[in-house]
Amino acid sequence: xxxxxxxxxxxxxxxxxxxxxxxxxxxxxxxxxxxxxxxxxxxxxxxxxxxxxxxxxxxxxxxxxxxxxxxxxxxxxxxxxxxxxxxxxxxxxxxxxxxxxxxxxxxxxxxxxxxxxxxxxxxxxxxxxxxxxxxxxxxxxxxxxxxxxxxxxxxxxxxxxxxxxxxxxxxxxxxxxxxxxxxxxxxxxxxxxxxxxxxxxxxxxxxxxxxxxxxxxxxxxxxxxxxxxxxxxxxxxxxxxxxxxxxxxxxxx
Amino acid sequence: xxxxxxxxxxxxxxxxxxxxxxxxxxxxxxxxxxxxxxxxxxxxxxxxxxxxxxxxxxxxxxxxxxxxxxxxxxxxxxxxxxxxxxxxxxxxxxxxxxxxxxxxxxxxxxxxxxxxxxxxxxxxxxxxxxxxxxxxxxxxxxxxxxxxxxxxxxxxxxxxxxxxxxxxxxxxxxxxxxxxxxxxxxxxxxxxxxxxxxxxxxxxxxxxxxxxxxxxxxxxxxxxxxxxxxxxx
Ligand SMILES: Nc1ncnc2c1ncn2[C@@H]1O[C@H](COP(=O)(O)OP(=O)(O)OP(=O)(O)O)[C@@H](O)[C@H]1O
Ligand SMILES: [Mg+2]
Numbered sequence: 325x326x327x328x329x330x331x332x333x334x335x336x337x338x339x340x341x342x343x344x345x346x347x348x349x350x351x352x353x354x355x356x357x358x359x360x361x362x363x364x365x366x367x368x369x370x371x372x373x374x375x376x377x378x379x380x381x382x383x384x385x386x387x388x389x390x391x392x393x394x395x396x397x398x399x400x401x402x403x404x405x406x407x408x409x410x411x412x413x414x415x416x417x418x419x420x421x422x423x424x425x426x427x428x429x430x431x432x433x434x435x436x437x438x439x440x441x442x443x444x445x446x447x448x449x450x451x452x453x454x455x456x457x458x459x460x461x462x463x464x465x466x467x468x469x470x471x472x473x474x475x476x477x478x479x480x481x482x483x484x485x486x487x488x489x490x491x492x493x494x495x496x497x498x499x500x501x502x503x504x505x506x507x508x509x510x511x512x513x514x515x516x517x518x519x520x521x522x523x524x525x526x527x528x529x530x531x532x533x534x535x536x537x538x539x540x541x542x543x544x545x546x547x548x549x550x551x552x553x554x555x556x557x558x559x560x561x562x563x564x565x566x567x568x569x570x571x572x573x574x575x576x577x
Numbered sequence: 578x579x580x581x582x583x584x585x586x587x588x589x590x591x592x593x594x595x596x597x598x599x600x601x602x603x604x605x606x607x608x609x610x611x612x613x614x615x616x617x618x619x620x621x622x623x624x625x626x627x628x629x630x631x632x633x634x635x636x637x638x639x640x641x642x643x644x645x646x647x648x649x650x651x652x653x654x655x656x657x658x659x660x661x662x663x664x665x666x667x668x669x670x671x672x673x674x675x676x677x678x679x680x681x682x683x684x685x686x687x688x689x690x691x692x693x694x695x696x697x698x699x700x701x702x703x704x705x706x707x708x709x710x711x712x713x714x715x716x717x718x719x720x721x722x723x724x725x726x727x728x729x730x731x732x733x734x735x736x737x738x739x740x741x742x743x744x745x746x747x748x749x750x751x752x753x754x755x756x757x758x759x760x761x762x763x764x765x766x767x768x769x770x771x772x773x774x775x776x777x778x779x780x781x782x783x784x785x786x787x788x789x790x791x792x793x794x795x796x797x798x799x800x801x802x803x804x805x806x807x808x809x810x
Contacts (some may be wrong), residue, residue, distance in 0.1 A: 414681055425688075
């Protein structure tokens with residue numbers, strides 16, 4: 325579980341994250357949604373300690389996340405997996421080496437143990453015949469899978485995904501979403517996902533936090549989001565024709 | 578940045594591999610261009626000297642002497658370092674810059690890896706071999722001078738070889754290697770800095786490499802001036 329207490333973050337005097345408090349639950353896929361530019365990535369980078377907070381605090385399982393406490397921080401970092409918006413695979417390494425990388429850095433396993441663990445997660449994310457390929461030689465969807473595999477190879481307690489399905493076709497996007505959700509439940513981890521895709525929201529929105537201009541303006545589940553009266557949320561949810569139709573059929577029935 | 582580079586070390590087994598990789602990229606990969614350039618520059622220096630002193634009263638060993646002085650003191654350490662600022666420097670800036678814009682550096686940080694140590698330390702260590710490159714440049718520069726002088730018919734082989742042994746000062750060699758070590762440090766750090774702290778996308782990576790080259794070569798020239806003032810003047 326991750327607890328966020330009144331955090332703020334500005335760049336050059338502009339508030340990008342404005343006094344946000346939230347709780348991200350264990351064993352659930354927690355979604356941060358909002359329009360492009362609403363501050364989702366910045367919020368996630370604050371959670372991860374990649375950006376320093378102006379105000380507020382972040383607690384992992386009740387313990388304060390403090391950058392200056394080197395030993396607890398590096399312990400915590402080993403429990404965190406992250407899938408970046410652009411996958412962020414290491415170009416200079418093969419797919420297999422990318423996935424082994426965290427093991428090589430943080431475990432005392434032998435080479436063959438590392439390879440067998442990597443093969444395990446490669447299988448888990450349904451990848452085939454890519455081990456010796458380089459990131460530039462595989463498709464966007466495969467990159468996401470490799471990034472997920474790399475993020476879960478150390479059995480993390482926390483998984484962060486920044487728009488895991490952006491740039492993918494709708495079918496692959498849902499498969500990736502489902503994969504993340506299954507992993508979350510299977511390993512009982514706290515998963516935080518940034519997205520602006522309503523399909524994802526309806527698929528995996530266990531808990532949803534809605535951002536506008538860096539402020540949290542709503543929180544609830546995927547069932548609640550369809551039926552809220554909040555105008556700003558309805559604008560976002562029903563911006564596509566498809567969801568307008570969904571609403572109409574719902575109202576009829 | 579330098580401070581963080583030497584703290585919170587990456588696992589030695591991983592670091593060792595990175596260092597060998599960097600030696601391969603930065604040092605081995607530069608041997609070709611360094612050899613080619615220094616040989617030809619040495620040749621040109623010798624020919625220029627020969628043409629400038631076409632006076633029968635000047636001793637024939639002067640060409641060898643002048644070639645050795647200019648190659649050892651300036652052309653090998655300084656000119657080659659400026660060429661390296663273009664080759665090695667822009668390679669470092671663009672590779673680190675690309676890692677920055679594609680969030681690979683963030684990925685390292687999230688895993689709890691000190692990205693300064695992971696990326697910059699191996700470069701600094703591998704550039705400790707830079708003096709070997711410069712030694713090669715000196716040797717080939719003088720060889721180039723010899724070939725140009727003897728085969729160009731400007732002077733005899735005996736005179737040239739006598740010239741390069743003339744008035745040999747150990748201190749000049751020390752001076753050259755002091756410069757070289759300083760240049761190596763500049764070549765590793767300034768381009769890394771420009772890659773690390775760049776913002777933006779692919780276009781900015783190109784710009785960062787440009788700016789990095791201007792800074793690296795300027796700093797090399799300035800250090801060259803200061804060290805020469807301090808040690809030789
Ligand atoms: N390092 C930075 N310096 C200055 N401003 C920044 C920085 N990072 C982000 N911003 C600004 O913060 C705002 C929110 O950006 P952010 O990347 O969090 O949006 P997002 O919700 O993730 O959007 P998208 O869905 O397009 O990824 C933007 O206006 C952006 O310009
Ligand atoms: Mg984003």
